[in-house]
Amino acid sequence: MKRVVVVGASTGGLATAEALRRAGHEGPITLVGAEPAMPYDRPPLSKQVLTGQRGPNELALRSSAEIDALDLDLRLGVPAAGLDIGRREVLLEDGIRLDYDELVVATGVRARRLPGTGGIAGVHTLRTVSDALALKERLRPGRRLVVVGAGFVGAEVAAAANGLGVHVTLLESAPVPLAAAVGDATGRFLAAMHRDHGVGIRADVRVTEIVQDGGQVSGVRLEDGSVLPADDVLVAIGSVANTEWLADSGLAVQEGLVCDEYSAAGPGVYGVGDVARWHNPLFDVTMRIEHRTNAAEQGLAVARNLLCPETRRPFAPVPYFWSDQYDVKVQAYGYLRDHDEALVLDNTTSASGRLLVIYRKADRLVGVLAVGASPKVLRAWRALIAGSTAWTAVLNRTIAA
Amino acid sequence: MRVSVDADKCVAAGQCVLLAPEVFDQREEDGVVVLLDESPSPELHDPVRESALVCPAAVIHLAES
Ligand SMILES: Cc1cc2nc3c(=O)[nH]c(=O)nc-3n(C[C@H](O)[C@H](O)[C@H](O)COP(=O)(O)OP(=O)(O)OC[C@H]3O[C@@H](n4cnc5c(N)ncnc54)[C@H](O)[C@@H]3O)c2cc1C
Ligand code: SF4
Numbered sequence: 501m502k503r504v505v506v507v508g509a510s511t512g513g514l515a516t517a518e519a520l521r522r523a524g525h526e527g528p529i530t531l532v533g534a535e536p537a538m539p540y541d542r543p544p545l546s547k548q549v550l551t552g553q554r555g556p557n558e559l560a561l562r563s564s565a566e567i568d569a570l571d572l573d574l575r576l577g578v579p580a581a582g583l584d585i586g587r588r589e590v591l592l593e594d595g596i597r598l599d600y601d602e603l604v605v606a607t608g609v610r611a612r613r614l615p616g617t618g619g620i621a622g623v624h625t626l627r628t629v630s631d632a633l634a635l636k637e638r639l640r641p642g643r644r645l646v647v648v649g650a651g652f653v654g655a656e657v658a659a660a661a662n663g664l665g666v667h668v669t670l671l672e673s674a675p676v677p678l679a680a681a682v683g684d685a686t687g688r689f690l691a692a693m694h695r696d697h698g699v700g701i702r703a704d705v706r707v708t709e710i711v712q713d714g715g716q717v718s719g720v721r722l723e724d725g726s727v728l729p730a731d732d733v734l735v736a737i738g739s740v741a742n743t744e745w746l747a748d749s750g751l752a753v754q755e756g757l758v759c760d761e762y763s764a765a766g767p768g769v770y771g772v773g774d775v776a777r778w779h780n781p782l783f784d785v786t787m788r789i790e791h792r793t794n795a796a797e798q799g800l801a802v803a804r805n806l807l808c809p810e811t812r813r814p815f816a817p818v819p820y821f822w823s824d825q826y827d828v829k830v831q832a833y834g835y836l837r838d839h840d841e842a843l844v845l846d847n848t849t850s851a852s853g854r855l856l857v858i859y860r861k862a863d864r865l866v867g868v869l870a871v872g873a874s875p876k877v878l879r880a881w882r883a884l885i886a887g888s889t890a891w892t893a894v895l896n897r898t899i900a901a
Numbered sequence: 902m903r904v905s906v907d908a909d910k911c912v913a914a915g916q917c918v919l920l921a922p923e924v925f926d927q928r929e930e931d932g933v934v935v936l937l938d939e940s941p942s943p944e945l946h947d948p949v950r951e952s953a954l955v956c957p958a959a960v961i962h963l964a965e966s
Binding site for chain 1: 914928931954957
């Protein structure tokens with residue numbers, strides 16, 4: 501019976517363990533996690549946890565009874581520190597060595613920090629439940645929050661803080677905020693929505709320094725020398741893959757663990773979730789996706805391939821993500837990053853209006869992003885993306901409709 | 902198998918409908934899950950289990966008999 505070790509005890513790691521048991525695997529499964537908390541969900545951290553709609557005890561991915569039923573060797577609070585793929589051995593930070601037949605790497609990512617801001621009170625990043633609670637504690641009416649980086653996490657925090665009566669300014673180094681992955685039209689739509697709610701938006705600005713006063717942040721200095729006063733600063737400038745523990749393993753690491761189309765990274769090693777850079781044959785692109793559903797789906801796919809290598813299948817999903825800002829839900833299917841064209845099919849600019857944008861790469865449809873679209877409409881677009889539909893065929897359909 | 906959903910926490914991702922359209926649907930206006938069949942027939946059990954596994958809000962609960 502195969503001994504499986506899963507490193508990373510969050511969405512991806514837990515989904516893998518659960519899928520292994522569901523598929524009938526009776527051998528030992530060890531689940532190793534750096535965080536001491538039982539596996540919990542991250543998307544609420546920038547949404548309901550900040551607004552107080554969900555408490556820190558309402559984030560568990562599974563109940564403790566469900567976890568017990570998986571019969572895992574659960575090792576929480578101990579990070580993996582090294583890997584020997586020849587001996588098939590994971591080294592934990594506390595010196596323990598774990599033998600495995602199959603290893604699943606699901607160590608995710610962490611928030612990127614601004615260098616030199618470590619000890620300053622009031623400078624936040626957001627990845628863990630303790631990050632979220634520390635931030636929530638500071639969001640009081642009338643206080644000033646500067647969010648550095650207008651990606652989805654930054655934008656969600658801006659929306660949640662705004663709703664709590666905090667004065668929020670969102671800073672972005674690109675010319676259009678929120679546009680990095682989803683294009684200018686979507687970026688402008690979302691930026692207008694934030695402005696309508698009273699969030700200050702500054703695009704095309706670069707932060708040169710976090711200004712402090714006796715160890716407490718007091719503002720953010722911009723390239724032109726001006727200082728934006730702040731009681732708190734959230735640094736939301738992307739993420740760094742947790743791969744340091746793999747550095748001497750001989751596995752290929754390139755902003756993530758490099759995997760093939762089966763999510764395999766080496767002999768007996770698989771990657772799952774935010775940390776995995778795998779080849780998605782549906783788009784013929786090697787991608788690393790930081791979406792909640794992808795981590796679970798890849799866990800399921802890896803569990804299958806690991807148990808039945810003879811019938812292994814490529815992992816070829818249409819990625820999906822959602823984002824909640826104010827009363828609006830943004831939803832997207834596909835691979836939007838690096839698109840060649842974003843075509844707006846429907847756009848009402850009023851606050852909480854509607855938006856439908858489709859994305860082209862080379863000659864095919866690769867993505868759709870929508871605000872306020874019905875599930876049926878979205879699923880129809882998803883099917884076209886899954887079918888690698890040619891862009892010209894899409895345009896003909898759209899004109900006909 | 903008995904299926905239940907905690908619609909209050911559903912994030913309207915629609916993964917369940919993609920996997921088991923016989924058992925799950927989504928409300929037209931906000932995408933929140935609608936349970937069509939509380940005790941699906943055996944050939945639907947696998948896709949329903951898969952839905953419960955990948956549901957990003959972990960709101961699909963199964964009682965297996
Ligand atoms: C604030 C926030 C909001 C989000 N909102 C959305 C959203 O609205 N929609 C969406 O689709 N996605 C969202 N996401 C992304 C989603 O949460 C991630 O895609 C998902 O958590 C990925 O799961 P994972 O298991 O791959 O990685 P992670 O959740 O990062 O888990 C990795 C785990 O491995 C542990 N670990 C790291 N190194 C080691 C080590 N050496 N040894 C042992 N354990 C280790 C970590 O501590 C962590 O617990 C959001 C993320 C954040 C942070
Ligand atoms: S998969 Fe889960 S979150 Fe998504 S619609 Fe179904 S029940 Fe809701």
